[in-house]
Amino acid sequence: MRSDKPSDSTKEEDPNKSAVEAITDPTKGIGAIKNVTMNTPLDQERIKRGEEIYNMKCQACHKLDDKRVVGPGWKDITTRRKPEWIMNMILNVDVMLEQDEEAQKMLELCLMRMPNQNLSIGDARDVLEFMRQNDGEK
Amino acid sequence: MKTNIVYRGLSVLVILAGLVVWQGCKPKAPTTVTMGDAASKVYVAPGQYDEFYNIVSGGFNGQIGVYGIPSGRLFKILPVFSVFPESGYGYSEETKPMLNTSHGNVPWDDLHHIALSTTKGEHDGRWMFANANNTPRVARVSFKSFRTEEILEIPNSGGNHSSPFITENTEYLVAGTRFSVPMGGKDVPISSYKENFKGSISFIKVNPESGRMNIAFQLRTPGFNFDLSRAGKGASHGWFFFSCYNTEQAYTLLEVNASQNDKDFIMAVNWKKAEEYLAQGKGKVEKVKYAHNIYDDKTHSATTTMENEVTVLDVMEFPDIVYFIPCPKSPHGCDVDPTGEYIVGSGKLAAMMPVFSFTKLQAAIAAKDYEGDFNGIPVIKYESALHGEVKKPGLGPLHTEFDEKGNAYTSFFVSSEIVKWNVKTLEVLDRVPTYYSIGHLSVPGGPTSKPHGKYVIAYNKITKDRYLPTGPELTQSAQLYDISGDKMKLLLDFPTVGEPHYAESIPASMITPNSTKIYKIEENENPYAAKGEGQARVERKGNEIHVYMTAIRSHLTPDNIEGVKVGDEVYFHVTNLEQDWDVPHGFAIRGALNAEILIMPGETQTLKYKPLVPGIVPFYCTDFCSALHQEMSGYLRVSAAGSNTPLKFSTGVIEGEASGAGH
Ligand SMILES: [Cu+2]
Numbered sequence: 001m002r003s004d005k006p007s008d009s010t011k012e013e014d015p016n017k018s019a020v021e022a023i024t025d026p027t028k029g030i031g032a033i034k035n036v037t038m039n040t041p042l043d044q045e046r047i048k049r050g051e052e053i054y055n056m057k058c059q060a061c062h063k064l065d066d067k068r069v070v071g072p073g074w075k076d077i078t079t080r081r082k083p084e085w086i087m088n089m090i091l092n093v094d095v096m097l098e099q100d101e102e103a104q105k106m107l108e109l110c111l112m113r114m115p116n117q118n119l120s121i122g123d124a125r126d127v128l129e130f131m132r133q134n135d136g137e138k
Numbered sequence: 139m140k141t142n143i144v145y146r147g148l149s150v151l152v153i154l155a156g157l158v159v160w161q162g163c164k165p166k167a168p169t170t171v172t173m174g175d176a177a178s179k180v181y182v183a184p185g186q187y188d189e190f191y192n193i194v195s196g197g198f199n200g201q202i203g204v205y206g207i208p209s210g211r212l213f214k215i216l217p218v219f220s221v222f223p224e225s226g227y228g229y230s231e232e233t234k235p236m237l238n239t240s241h242g243n244v245p246w247d248d249l250h251h252i253a254l255s256t257t258k259g260e261h262d263g264r265w266m267f268a269n270a271n272n273t274p275r276v277a278r279v280s281f282k283s284f285r286t287e288e289i290l291e292i293p294n295s296g297g298n299h300s301s302p303f304i305t306e307n308t309e310y311l312v313a314g315t316r317f318s319v320p321m322g323g324k325d326v327p328i329s330s331y332k333e334n335f336k337g338s339i340s341f342i343k344v345n346p347e348s349g350r351m352n353i354a355f356q357l358r359t360p361g362f363n364f365d366l367s368r369a370g371k372g373a374s375h376g377w378f379f380f381s382c383y384n385t386e387q388a389y390t391l392l393e394v395n396a397s398q399n400d401k402d403f404i405m406a407v408n409w410k411k412a413e414e415y416l417a418q419g420k421g422k423v424e425k426v427k428y429a430h431n432i433y434d435d436k437t438h439s440a441t442t443t444m445e446n447e448v449t450v451l452d453v454m455e456f457p458d459i460v461y462f463i464p465c466p467k468s469p470h471g472c473d474v475d476p477t478g479e480y481i482v483g484s485g486k487l488a489a490m491m492p493v494f495s496f497t498k499l500q501a502a503i504a505a506k507d508y509e510g511d512f513n514g515i516p517v518i519k520y521e522s523a524l525h526g527e528v529k530k531p532g533l534g535p536l537h538t539e540f541d542e543k544g545n546a547y548t549s550f551f552v553s554s555e556i557v558k559w560n561v562k563t564l565e566v567l568d569r570v571p572t573y574y575s576i577g578h579l580s581v582p583g584g585p586t587s588k589p590h591g592k593y594v595i596a597y598n599k600i601t602k603d604r605y606l607p608t609g610p611e612l613t614q615s616a617q618l619y620d621i622s623g624d625k626m627k628l629l630l631d632f633p634t635v636g637e638p639h640y641a642e643s644i645p646a647s648m649i650t651p652n653s654t655k656i657y658k659i660e661e662n663e664n665p666y667a668a669k670g671e672g673q674a675r676v677e678r679k680g681n682e683i684h685v686y687m688t689a690i691r692s693h694l695t696p697d698n699i700e701g702v703k704v705g706d707e708v709y710f711h712v713t714n715l716e717q718d719w720d721v722p723h724g725f726a727i728r729g730a731l732n733a734e735i736l737i738m739p740g741e742t743q744t745l746k747y748k749p750l751v752p753g754i755v756p757f758y759c760t761d762f763c764s765a766l767h768q769e770m771s772g773y774l775r776v777s778a779a780g781s782n783t784p785l786k787f788s789t790g791v792i793e794g795e796a797s798g799a800g801h
Pocket of ligand 1: 690691692722723724759760761762763764767770
């Protein structure tokens with residue numbers, strides 16, 4: 001008698017593992033995020049939270065200009081990538097690195113797997129708002 | 139089908155090995171061949187989980203080993219009472235206080251017994267408790283983090299063997315002294331044992347929410363040795379039973395002089411009665427000194443509080459707290475069956491095993507059915523408390539565990555066997571050999587009101603020829619037996635670390651869902667945390683240098699540090715910025731006179747380093763963390779004392795651009 005592996009207990013809050021199915025629009029990446037509504041003017045509260053998360057969990061590898069350190073610099077990322085793709089990359093990075101062509105190309109370049117930093121959907125959305133501001137949106 | 143093939147291959151091997159090895163020297167060998175489909179019963183396929191966690195005391199390694207059952211695979215060693223350079227436990231600034239005692243920092247101990255927390259007599263999967271036998275202490279280890287969270291020193295104790303047995307709702311755990319000693323560190327002749335030496339049993343209260351421990355009271359007893367113990371349960375809840383030996387009160391050559399009496403005692407303690415006396419203010423407060431060490435999950439740091447008082451009840455003044463039951467010949471195990479009605483005494487030198495009845499004991503007390511007294515404490519008539527004797531069970535009974543079907547399993551050290559018998563009828567049902575000299579044994583849930591059954595595991599003192607030889611010192615071992623049928627069946631030998639004494643097993647399903655995966659960096663309250671690379675820095679305070687360093691795959695920030703001088707004390711406070719499961723980083727620096735530190739995701743740990751000579755000193759991450767792990771390193775420049783090299787630090791800055799913190 002062996003017990004089965006217990007299912008991932010963080011499943012509820014953690015969208016990473018839930019949606020592995022390919023979605024119709026590959027430019028949106030793979031994961032739970034199918035549609036992101038973006039408003040202007042930017043939400044200042046979100047930006048503030050997003051910056052705090054960046055300082056704590058992302059800054060070690062991503063700079064805000066276009067220079068690559070460990071990961072790519074974030075300058076112009078919001079014009080390069082769809083918002084859904086960015087959030088899926090943050091929330092579902094293991095699957096993205098396995099299956100998404102664009103993410104894989106980056107991995108071949110950086111040779112370092114982007115870590116799962118355990119962000120909630122809300123956290124990832126905050127970071128996205130911060131990225132928009134960094135790219136000059138108002 | 140696959141398992142069949144595996145098994146067949148195995149049995150051929152076993153038989154061959156038997157022929158080759160055995161012919162020479164070993165008459166008992168053929169019985170070592172396991173029977174039936176043993177291999178498939180312990181086979182846990184790659185990627186599959188075991189059914190039980192087996193929490194095994196490490197004896198003289200001072201640690202706990204975590205194994206899987208039925209596979210016998212070792213998952214982890216948890217440092218408790220001994221330093222562990224592998225993780226930095228006892229070496230990092232944060233964990234050093236865990237090993238503080240009234241004697242100073244004691245970096246080693248002898249860990250004998252495990253008690254898993256229970257609610258209503260059943261496992262609740264919250265904590266593991268363990269005892270330190272040498273410098274008396276008890277520890278609480280979390281089932282979430284698998285870390286030692288608390289260590290409490292026991293004052294007035296000469297060696298904490300009779301510990302840490304727990305009551306059915308984890309109200310108390312006990313710490314009974316193995317050696318009686320004069321209280322208060324009195325300087326007296328050893329030969330004044332009878333007059334001056336006393337026993338002491340601490341009742342440690344466990345906070346039901348936090349698990350925090352404190353000594354509620356101590357019972358002062360006549361001087362002799364306390365060996366093992368069990369709490370009552372069900373009907374006998376409110377009572378505790380202790381085996382006592384050396385009622386001869388010998389103080390030399392105990393081997394002979396403590397084996398004179400036909401009977402020693404099982405001491406029955408009515409702890410609810412003791413609580414009543416305490417509530418009436420009958421306890422005496424005594425001045426003592428003992429350390430209480432607590433590890434905080436939020437600051438990732440331990441603190442020591444020196445306590446200086448304990449409340450004592452002298453049982454010679456309150457004779458209705460304690461009763462002695464005569465028990466043949468130096469009892470070791472003193473085990474209570476799942477119903478709480480039967481108490482099994484295992485006299486190491488006795489040819490039979492008495493089983494006492496709690497109902498009869500109560501009747502005997504009510505009728506004052508005493509055969510006399512010992513230092514004023516009533517001694518119950520043996521027959522009045524006796525349910526019956528297990529006749530000719532084996533040689534050298536030590537410990538008894540129980541299954542869910544009313545059976546008991548007793549280990550016999552001298553005759554190297556486990557004997558199964560029926561608790562009610564006292565009839566011997568089966569016996570199996572162990573290889574060799576079994577000490578403790580364990581049935582999953584065996585000490586609880588609801589045993590999980592299925593297996594009995596033997597923890598043997600001697601392995602002799604069971605494993606490939608490794609010089610004079612051989613591995614210790616465990617053996618797994620299937621007890622689901624009428625006959626016990628040997629399934630597996632597996633080696634263990636240290637010297638296993640008592641162990642418990644608990645279903646994995648009660649533990650795995652709650653296991654900590656990461657420490658949330660937002661919740662990190664270590665005062666030296668750098669929560670993000672922006673906070674990485676170096677500060678000088680007199681001759682102390684504090685490096686607030688971050689680690690993430692795969693660089694340390696800062697990784698160039700200058701301006702440290704001989705005579706400085708450098709504290710590397712390393713915060714792991716990862717937030718993913720199973721990504722620890724390590725930190726080590728050349729010539730450090732301590733150990734490495736391993737830092738879990740979101741955690742901060744500190745390594746102290748004192749440079750002794752000028753030069754460039756490399757440091758690096760010791761835990762292979764990514765393809766670029768070998769790059770995860772840095773340099774510390776150490777200048778001569780009194781030199782004026784400015785303090786500076788950076789990461790990723792090529793000289794010429796360097797200016798303070800470099801990002
Ligand atoms: Cu590393």
